[in-house]
Amino acid sequence: MPDDMDRATALTEAHHQESLAAVTRRLRQPGTPDCEICGEPIPARRRQEMPSARRCRPCQEAMETRRAR
Known part of the structure; x- marks a missing residue:
């Protein structure tokens, strides 16, 4: 019996797998002009x-900088 x-470990793993699947789906979608x-x-x-x-390089870099803080 668990x-x-x-x-908790199973839920964490399921969440991790769902997150990876979402990122993979997003990366396979075409970007925007x-x-x-x-x-x-x-x-x-x-x-x-x-x-x-989906973002130009300056906007992408600004977003990544904000996330790193």
Whole structure:
């Protein structure tokens, strides 16, 4: 019979797997031609190198900087 620790571990693992699946789905979706934050066109080279890009490089970097704090 599973105890509380087993249930917690199973829930954590399930959450982790769901999160990975969501990220994988998002990365497989095509990006957008315009940045979803500033509305400026995403350069063709960035879209070619990262087809799932939804933000221009400056907006992406600003978002990552905010998350790192």
